[in-house]
Amino acid sequence: MTATQGRFAGKTALVTGAASGIGRAITERLIAEGARVAGGDLNKEGLAELADIHGDAFAQVVCDVTSEADCEMLVSLAVARFGRLDTAFNVAGGNRSGYLLDQPEEDWQFTIDLCLKSVFLGVKQQARQMVRGARGGSIVNIASLNAHVPMYAGAAYATAKAGVEMLTKNAALEFADYGVRVNAILPGLVETPLTRRHFDNADALAAFVERIPQRRPAQPTEIAAPSLYLASDDASYVNGASLLVDGAWAVSGYPDMRPFCGPVQFNG
Numbered sequence: 001m002t003a004t005q006g007r008f009a010g011k012t013a014l015v016t017g018a019a020s021g022i023g024r025a026i027t028e029r030l031i032a033e034g035a036r037v038a039g040g041d042l043n044k045e046g047l048a049e050l051a052d053i054h055g056d057a058f059a060q061v062v063c064d065v066t067s068e069a070d071c072e073m074l075v076s077l078a079v080a081r082f083g084r085l086d087t088a089f090n091v092a093g094g095n096r097s098g099y100l101l102d103q104p105e106e107d108w109q110f111t112i113d114l115c116l117k118s119v120f121l122g123v124k125q126q127a128r129q130m131v132r133g134a135r136g137g138s139i140v141n142i143a144s145l146n147a148h149v150p151m152y153a154g155a156a157y158a159t160a161k162a163g164v165e166m167l168t169k170n171a172a173l174e175f176a177d178y179g180v181r182v183n184a185i186l187p188g189l190v191e192t193p194l195t196r197r198h199f200d201n202a203d204a205l206a207a208f209v210e211r212i213p214q215r216r217p218a219q220p221t222e223i224a225a226p227s228l229y230l231a232s233d234d235a236s237y238v239n240g241a242s243l244l245v246d247g248a249w250a251v252s253g254y255p256d257m258r259p260f261c262g263p264v265q266f267n268g
């Protein structure tokens, strides 16, 4: 498929956290499908690398998604360079982990600001532009399986991600009259710099994989593909939805009874 034949030909997209991991995979897939992308991130080098590879299809700005002025600047960049904004992906995130009994207030606030406040600010500024443009639009927020499942030392992160899921639903409700759809992706374990410490520790990785029925983590491209689906016209009636992309992890809470009732088999 050539870029101009893609689902996003002639469209302008915005991606936060574009320099790394899931945001980078979304950016690259968007460009492959014909979009022009405005990418924002704190990581200057990662952005510059994407600009070198993708030339005029990629506009970049170093920005902090916890700042409303920066979120507005990223929207302005998309419009100034490409004339419009059709779709936005709020991907930037991270975590200062810590057990509740000892977690410093500033670490809690850092994580809530980075994972939740940023999505509020992003959605607000992106939707304002889409309403001004009067062509509708679509927004995809990257939450997490942790929106549904708590984790040790992850109270702030899981709380923020649960907030992203509800914020997504509330935004879908409020923007529907303007033709702006808002959906969330809830990834399980994805191999990115954010999770590198789990991949560098064979025992930790084995503990994860043990819980995932597909028996492996995802690659960032496997999160990008369903994210683009939600953003595309293929999902024109999908609105306020949460899509788990987790290798069936969320449905694996029940004990594994196969040792007692036999392996899954086909007797046809």
Ligand SMILES: NC(=O)c1ccc[n+]([C@@H]2O[C@H](COP(=O)([O-])OP(=O)(O)OC[C@H]3O[C@@H](n4cnc5c(N)ncnc54)[C@H](O)[C@@H]3O)[C@@H](O)[C@H]2O)c1
Binding pocket: 016, 017, 018, 019, 020, 021, 022, 023, 040, 041, 042, 043, 046, 063, 064, 065, 066, 091, 092, 093, 094, 114, 142, 143, 144, 145, 186, 187, 188, 189, 190, 191, 192, 193, 194, 195
């Ligand atoms: N990797 C996983 O297993 C996983 C699972 C579920 C959800 N997620 C979520 O996916 C999103 C992307 O994570 P990833 O795994 O690709 O991580 P990553 O670390 O590879 O990428 C995150 C990007 O966000 C940028 N960023 C951080 N703080 C920022 C700020 N204040 N302003 C602008 N940019 C900032 C970083 O520089 C980085 O480029 C996050 O929201 C994360 O919580 C990841």
